[in-house]
Amino acid sequence: MKGIHQLAKHLDISIGTVSRALNDKPDVNPETRKRVLEAAEKFGYVANQSGRSLRKGTTNVVGLMVESSPESIENSDNFFSGLTGGMQAVLTQHNLDLVMLPCPTEEDPLEYLKRMVARRLVDAMIISATQRVDPRIDLLIKAKIPFVALGRSTSGGSHRWIDLDFEGVANSAVDRLVAHGHRRIAVTAPCGDVNLGHIFIEAYTSALARNGLSFDPALVIRAPSTESGGYQAASALLTIEPRPTAVILIYEMMAIGLYQRLAQAGILPGKDIAVIGFRESPRAKYLQPALTCYRLSLNDLGKELAETLLALMPNQIDAYQDHARNRIWPLELAPGESDSFRVES
Amino acid sequence: MKGIHQLAKHLDISIGTVSRALNDKPDVNPETRKRVLEAAEKFGYVANQSGRSLRKGTTNVVGLMVESSPESIENSDNFFSGLTGGMQAVLTQHNLDLVMLPCPTEEDPLEYLKRMVARRLVDAMIISATQRVDPRIDLLIKAKIPFVALGRSTSGGSHRWIDLDFEGVANSAVDRLVAHGHRRIAVTAPCGDVNLGHIFIEAYTSALARNGLSFDPALVIRAPSTESGGYQAASALLTIEPRPTAVILIYEMMAIGLYQRLAQAGILPGKDIAVIGFRESPRAKYLQPALTCYRLSLNDLGKELAETLLALMPNQIDAYQDHARNRIWPLELAPGESDSFRVES
């Protein structure tokens, strides 16, 4: 005999009463409840999750799906792990546990998600790196799994999402550069269909227009969102004639490779060319000259993600209705010296 | 009706046969099996994990426990996520899924593990950052959960572990420095009871002895295993009289803070003091002058961890008996310029 039966036997009461006592149900004699709680503590009894899940239809686990290819790991810096602290802080208050689900490199993310959903390993899910068209969103909607997408997408329609304020960054960066006299401002763009690329380029274009500058497709440099992508972007940058006087990066790790390539060409950021990075990240933090970039609290973003998710979950809906909405997450300018030079006009 | 019942009904056969067909059991008519497989594919049927787990007593999930405090995340660089790729590559071959279990900051790691074990969320587990005395190991042994500790410990006795070759690093580093004429070689040590500190200092001491140098406790600098710990260590280093001519770091992120502090004091690594870092990591890779450190493949280490774990798991024992042993994981010297100066004697 084991599990709840063993505990019940030891206390000489029924398993039903043990369960009710442990689950804070009303109508349990305070004295009985106390005995049960003490015995559970003493024997380290915790309900077997499989039995519980099977009966209740919920697992009390929330999943954070992340890609685990060497490239994305090498280049995600602390982004995802940085979210877990804040998420946990909120989730543990509701007896929910967070697990990170690393999608194997060889497996298609959609197939992986399909499998996780069908197995019912988690009650709810955070997905990220949303594509412009992202079948994962349709899958989760169809499966009726509560989820929040970290990143906008054209798929899905009315699903819940939180996204970084790419528009704000593009606006701020372009305005800053224009104020310093720049008129040929290059921008990097990711290679795939990831949605942030579309958003960023659009915001960049309208920020230019607002400043009376026209969009020049030759100034959009496609490069992978990785460190070496930054290197490639710098190489491409050097071939553009006439050379842009400034460049805005779309991804945090790119600055490192870009600095490297520029150094090889004898070009100093902040003196010979203005560079504005994206997210302030631990790895890009020590670049010299200091990179002008944008700061956000991963911990706070993690909290917000968890709260937004809770607003969608059947048991928790009430307390989190303030969070039942989509959200653009602001970033704050962290000025460095990488864009501190003026173009004479 | 849902799940396997629905599928069985649609095929007009019993759920038992459906289950047997899906689970590759013998004694199923090939024709029947084919029909079942096709129908499952068509409807996207995958067995509910809770039902399965409850019946079989296994979850088909392997957990990798990681600490999720802001500090450890900020300072773990890509270490844990780097392991997941290799682990997954091995585990997926056995229909096992990997989840990362981030232990909330506020929660005691032992309590967290206790809860995870009792809930039976995973079949097997990797733990890391082992302490010299580590109750988690006793807990897992008692609970009879197959596990591999990433890091040695005095707890537990005959449990399975894999650890980095701290002895090899200490030997190599000391020999290298002595060959360059250094005789006052400082070393950093972690503050807590984490086991690698004990191992490293011991290995450092005997490497000194082998080179005819005696151990001087004043040259052991206690500092947190973080970036700012490196900064603190450098500050401490500068107060030692006479100043050591070399320092060996015990943790990858420390080099960054150390370089910073040394720069403030106008001291250049590789010229005014020799520095040997620990693991080659993405973030320390761009230090100038280049840091002499030690390289390892996280992907390979992840594979080894998974294989060693599989050798302990009831269903998989046979195929992985080669891995049924503890292992010291080698690191390879990655020479830089941070230790390239000679002490005249």
Next chain:
DNA sequence: CTGAAAGCGCTTACAG
């Protein structure tokens, strides 16, 4: 080769 049935460990109406 297949079906009917038991049972994994829980939670929760229901009856008392």
Next chain:
DNA sequence: CTGAAAGCGCTTACAG
């Protein structure tokens, strides 16, 4: 306030 019983979705002896 408590107990007896049903049933969540599976897998697996067992019988045929």
